[in-house]
Amino acid sequence: MSAATKEKLLEGALRTLVEQGIAKVSARSIAATAGVGQGLIFYHFGSVDELLAAACRYGAEQRVARYRDRLAGLGSLTELLEFARAMHAEEREAGHVAVLGQLLAAGQNSPALAAATADGLGLWIEELEAVLTRLLAATPLDGFADPAGLARATAASFVGIELYEAVDPQGAGRAFDALEQLAGLAAVLEGLGPLSQRAVRHGLRRGTRT
Amino acid sequence: MSAATKEKLLEGALRTLVEQGIAKVSARSIAATAGVGQGLIFYHFGSVDELLAAACRYGAEQRVARYRDRLAGLGSLTELLEFARAMHAEEREAGHVAVLGQLLAAGQNSPALAAATADGLGLWIEELEAVLTRLLAATPLDGFADPAGLARATAASFVGIELYEAVDPQGAGRAFDALEQLAGLAAVLEGLGPLSQRAVRHGLRRGTRT
DNA sequence: CTCACGGTTGAGCGATCGCTCAAATTGGCC
DNA sequence: GGCCAATTTGAGCGATCGCTCAACCGTGAG
Numbered sequence: 001m002s003a004a005t006k007e008k009l010l011e012g013a014l015r016t017l018v019e020q021g022i023a024k025v026s027a028r029s030i031a032a033t034a035g036v037g038q039g040l041i042f043y044h045f046g047s048v049d050e051l052l053a054a055a056c057r058y059g060a061e062q063r064v065a066r067y068r069d070r071l072a073g074l075g076s077l078t079e080l081l082e083f084a085r086a087m088h089a090e091e092r093e094a095g096h097v098a099v100l101g102q103l104l105a106a107g108q109n110s111p112a113l114a115a116a117t118a119d120g121l122g123l124w125i126e127e128l129e130a131v132l133t134r135l136l137a138a139t140p141l142d143g144f145a146d147p148a149g150l151a152r153a154t155a156a157s158f159v160g161i162e163l164y165e166a167v168d169p170q171g172a173g174r175a176f177d178a179l180e181q182l183a184g185l186a187a188v189l190e191g192l193g194p195l196s197q198r199a200v201r202h203g204l205r206r207g208t209r210t
Numbered sequence: 211m212s213a214a215t216k217e218k219l220l221e222g223a224l225r226t227l228v229e230q231g232i233a234k235v236s237a238r239s240i241a242a243t244a245g246v247g248q249g250l251i252f253y254h255f256g257s258v259d260e261l262l263a264a265a266c267r268y269g270a271e272q273r274v275a276r277y278r279d280r281l282a283g284l285g286s287l288t289e290l291l292e293f294a295r296a297m298h299a300e301e302r303e304a305g306h307v308a309v310l311g312q313l314l315a316a317g318q319n320s321p322a323l324a325a326a327t328a329d330g331l332g333l334w335i336e337e338l339e340a341v342l343t344r345l346l347a348a349t350p351l352d353g354f355a356d357p358a359g360l361a362r363a364t365a366a367s368f369v370g371i372e373l374y375e376a377v378d379p380q381g382a383g384r385a386f387d388a389l390e391q392l393a394g395l396a397a398v399l400e401g402l403g404p405l406s407q408r409a410v411r412h413g414l415r416r417g418t419r420t
Numbered sequence: 421c422t423c424a425c426g427g428t429t430g431a432g433c434g435a436t437c438g439c440t441c442a443a444a445t446t447g448g449c450c
Numbered sequence: 451g452g453c454c455a456a457t458t459t460g461a462g463c464g465a466t467c468g469c470t471c472a473a474c475c476g477t478g479a480g
């Protein structure tokens with residue numbers, strides 16, 4: 001039975017990444033954090049890169065699972081943004097500095113890691129797509145906006161803001177504020193009567209042909 | 211006169227970063243790309259980190275300057291997004307894979323680099339703020355939305371999408387499409403009569419108090 | 421011509437890297 | 451107990467890292 005050891009290595013890899021940053025991630029540092037010999041990394045995963053890739057999927061699953069319930073409870077786009085800000089604060093509190101961002105950067109020239117980060121982001125995108133599909137149904141954007149595309153844009157943007165937050169916390173705060181204001185627009189659209197909603201929708205269809 | 215050598219090193223650092231990725235950046239690789247001895251890095255910049263920081267500012271200035279004219283010529287939010295997509299494609303064509311993203315990730319535990327990337331992003335944010343202020347003036351969002359916050363959100367989001375693009379080009383394309391559709395909303399708002407614009411603005415103010 | 425000095429080079433130091441491997445340990449089966 | 455295979459360890463190899471430093475250039479002043 002090696003599952004327990006594999007898990008120790010995955011947790012160790014994530015903890016090292018989270019606490020020391022991608023630059024300090026190495027076979028020795030991971031093994032030390034996991035409390036095992038470094039040879040195990042190569043016995044179970046073949047290489048540090050593949051361990052990192054596995055840890056990326058593992059961590060993404062955990063993180064998505066941790067927030068799934070709250071995502072399901074969201075009732076408006078504004079609440080979605082408030083949730084994003086809260087999640088961001090929580091992760092930062094826990095010392096998680098842009099884990100996916102660092103992995104994405106590291107994956108730029110490591111196919112295994114790139115695939116893993118794509119999968120990790122994919123998990124978020126699926127969740128977001130479901131939520132967006134549900135929330136947009138209450139606005140004139142229903143049937144017009146592409147929830148799948150928006151989910152991708154949102155997930156990727158969040159990664160960028162996570163990275164940005166580490167170098168300018170106040171700037172990131174202002175960015176969230178501004179987006180929250182914009183989300184208020186959706187609230188206005190929801191409040192429009194059916195007639196105005198049809199007008200907006202008509203305008204949108206014309207607008208995209210330009 | 212050492213300015214020419216410094217420039218050679220800055221260009222070399224950027225080229226190495228762009229062509230090989232942050233993982234392959236080292237004193238030796240930079241010196242080789244620049245065509246000089248590696249000792250010069252420490253003579254002129256003190257450390258590899260500080261050279262990278264300087265290169266980050268240098269590159270950001272160049273990139274902003276390269277696009278400034280086109281940014282100034284934009285006439286609508288939709289055009290702004292089209293520009294972003296075009297710029298993205300151009301940079302990718304040139305082999306520039308998420309330079310700022312990689313630097314942001316690398317800066318997560320290097321204060322010097324973090325400050326430099328903050329400055330680099332700051333240059334973009336200034337440009338975007340000016341453009342957004344101008345473009346929003348034609349919509350009911352004028353005076354309501356915070357251009358400075360939106361500029362930060364836009365710049366940081368773009369970094370995230372740049373990183374995402376490398377692991378899932380199609381996904382990034384869909385993200386851009388979706389945002390472009392949403393920007394059509396602004397076109398609709400621009401097309402509203404002054405009376406409806408006032409109504410929307412009123413709704414916005416009420417919406418944010420919730 | 422000599423000399424001083426800013427600029428430049430690359431060999432080399434100590435540290436760290438990913439990874440291998442022989443040896444030690446563990447745990448189930450007879 | 452003995453036995454074997456799976457698991458685990460950590461010393462060690464070759465490569466690379468950031469950085470130092472003694473030695474070298476070129477040039478302009480005296």
